[in-house]
Amino acid sequence: MISLQFCGGARSVTGGNYLIDNGRSKFLLECGMQQGSPEDEKANYEDFPYDPSVIDFLIVTHAHIDHMGRVPKLVKDGFDGPIYSTPPTKDISRIALEDSVSIMKEEHSDKPPLFEMEDVNAAFDLWETVPYEEVIDIDEDISFRLREAGHILGSSIIEVWVTDHDEERKKKIVLSGDMGNVPSVLLKQYAYVEQADYVLVESVYGDRIHEDNSERTAILKQALQDTIDRNATLLIPTFAIERTQDLIYEMNNLVTNNDGSGKSLGRVGEIDVYLDSPMAIEVTKVFRKYAEYFKKEVSKQAEHDKLFDFPFFNMTSSREESMQINTAPNPKVIMAGAGMSTGGRILYHEERYLEDSQNLILFVGHQVTGTTGYAIKEGTSPIYIHGSPVKNNIEKRELDGYSGHADQSMLLEWLSGFQTEPRKVFVVQGEENASEALAHKARHILGYKTCVPRPGEVVSL
Ligand SMILES: [Zn+2]
Missing domain, CATH: 3.60.15.10 (Ribonuclease Z/Hydroxyacylglutathione hydrolase-like)
Structure with a gap:
């Protein structure tokens, strides 16, 4: 038995x-x-x-x-x-x-x-x-x-x-x-x-049943383009494992217009991208090590393209580097954890960028009721971050396709x-x-x- x-x-x-x-x-x-x-x-x-x-x-x-x-x-x-x-x-x-x-x-x-x-x-x-x-x-x-x-x-x-x-x-x-x-x-x-x-x-x-995910790249591209056109900041609260690397890979293709297939995805203009999460940075380094684990077309692209690096991409491990994002010029993208804004560096960025309606926040994962991420998504205002009220005027978009x-x-x-x-x-x-x-x-x-x-x-x- x-x-x-x-x-x-x-x-x-x-x-x-x-x-x-x-x-x-x-x-x-x-x-x-x-x-x-x-x-x-x-x-x-x-x-x-x-x-x-x-x-x-x-x-x-x-x-x-x-x-x-x-x-x-x-x-x-x-x-x-x-x-x-x-x-x-x-x-x-x-x-x-x-x-x-x-x-x-x-x-x-x-x-x-x-x-x-x-x-x-x-x-x-x-x-x-x-x-x-x-x-x-x-x-x-x-x-x-x-x-x-x-x-x-x-x-x-x-x-x-x-x-x-x-x-x-x-x-x-x-x-x-x-x-x-x-x-x-x-x-x-x-x-x-x-x-x-x-x-x-x-x-x-x-x-x-998931929504159709065929539009996910197009939605991300539009968010990048709008951020550039408005000379604003795009916040992406993200999850350290897989979701972050999916997004870096997509941005690598969108920003450098090099998807390895010769087919044009259309290039967005220049935009600084910050990965502001020590854990996500470490995990991204692991992804760089294991190109043979990816699907065929992605492994093939890895032969001639750094999948998780591109011009204007910055990984900010230390607190000092992280602070410098504040004074970096727009347009810029800030990816940071936690994915539901329950802690981590994303809160410091939300504190700074939520008030301006020109800025965008892109939710790439489910926001559980009761989390700060959920409150931001639902338009609750003010949002209390580190004990202080912050007006929630930022434009909210959702991207479900990366589940x-x-x-x-x-x-x-x-x-x-x-x-x-x-x-x-x-x-x-x-x-x-x-x-x-x-x-x-x-x-x-x-x-x-x-x-x-x-x-x-x-x-x-
Ligand atoms: Zn799992």
Whole structure:
């Protein structure tokens, strides 16, 4: 018998953590942080529902905190087995976890942090990288393979083969991780899996269909052109991983008129572009290292063009460089985190540029109710930043086309790629309604047996 426990990520978007046990080995897929409400944040401090010291190994799908953010705590609590991921996932995870340590230091000065830098370092001593598409034998009982998920650089779908000693045969379990939007700006489309006994599929957008994203480049171009024509400032609150690099790549093509295909995208005039986020700058450096991970046309362009650099592009790591953006002449673009204006350097720029109706703000991701980003988008005025009121006169535009997640139709299309019907499909990593909606569709359209597991539930495979 093989048991599977949903230790996290059941009826929740965040906190993915799945324990598999075949009686001889115990291992984990994902070790994510819960994010969102104060209760979610608190839950991260609780003990794991298993003894980390008896876990043999861990496989991580990708470098988002809700999929690997508790790895240093796992190590701190006694885990000392290998951790497996693709090379970019390892590189970006280190940046994201180091960033978490600094955020926790600022936020939770009254209580001990979830983990410290020494725990992050200890985790990376255990971290091994494996390429896509190679079957890795852990021992004669267990093997796994990582496949492209198309969500962020290095993101994977996990296929794992586990021996059931009662039935004396191997069973295959597949975890989708987060699946990418199609087409991605930079990445290849997710791989299809032809066979599995059991599937765990994410459902972040399990109840939603994206708007058509074919106009995304044109909308960005128009925002750049209008900013130049008005001699104004364009603010883009952005997310450090993938969204930022998508935008830099697009601007590289729009500003230098060099998309590698010989086809003219039309060039906007000269405009200074600032990336004002230490974490996004570090992640961009990782993207520069891994051109072979991009889709064919983008990899090809990388042979003759620096994808994430162009004239007038400036990365401002230090506080001094960041301050100089204030006095730099218009027109200019400022990309900074946090993506929902919940903190970070974007707030300093919003404080300065929100009042002028000639300026533009471009929202490139969903703004959750209650965040400063949401209030700005909804036109609330004044906006209180660092305790002071700021008139919200800036022109607001939305650009939905850069979502990094597959929508309901893409998730169903991926599920339809199995050549034989899986014994069961577990729908995870989504709000309860989204998971239920995807489970319902998979049952009715594809005829699959589906289950939306409860938090902590244990099932026999
Ligand atoms: Zn993700």
